[in-house]
Each structure stands twice: as structure tokens, then as C-alpha cells.
Amino acid sequence: MDFNTHYTSNIVCPYCGHEYRDSWEVDFGPGMEGDTRVWCGNCDEEFNVSRNVEVSYTSYPIKK
Numbered sequence: 001m002d003f004n005t006h007y008t009s010n011i012v013c014p015y016c017g018h019e020y021r022d023s024w025e026v027d028f029g030p031g032m033e034g035d036t037r038v039w040c041g042n043c044d045e046e047f048n049v050s051r052n053v054e055v056s057y058t059s060y061p062i063k064k
Contacts, residue, residue, distance in 0.1 A: 007052060016043035026051075 003017040011020040018040055020026070028034045028051050035050050 011038060011049050013038075013040040013043060013045065014047055015045040016040060018042035 001017070003012055003014060005012045005014045008019075009023075011023040011026065012018070013020075020038075026036065026038060026049065028036050035048055037046055038049050039046050
């Protein structure tokens with residue numbers, strides 16, 4: 001069975017589809033982006049996870 005695991009709000013196990021509602025707690029080491037391995041407590045499989053971060057900027061003039 002295929003599970004939606006790309007660009008999701010939370011980590012989803014690619015083996016069983018379990019959704020990690022506390023994905024923000026997963027340690028990716030220094031920085032906000034990167035890869036790490038996660039062990040699924042639901043199906044006992046290990047898998048890789050990439051954290052995707054989108055950055056945007058807004059600029060505006062200084063009122064004088």
C-alpha cells in the first residue's frame with residue numbers, strides 16, 4: 001500500500017502510514033533542515049526523513 005509521504009505536515013511512516021503528530025520533536029541535529037533516521041514505534045521499521053523548510057521575506061519602507 002502506498003502512503004502520502006512527500007511534503008506532509010507531519011512525518012508519515014512509508015511502511016505502515018503511521019502519522020507522527022509530534023514531528024517537530026524529532027532531532028535533526030544542528031540547523032532546521034537535513035536528514036535523519038526515524039524508528040516507527042507502530043510497525044518496528046526504520047526509515048529516513050528529510051525536513052523541508054520554506055523561507056520567505058517581506059520588505060517595506062521605513063516611515064519617516
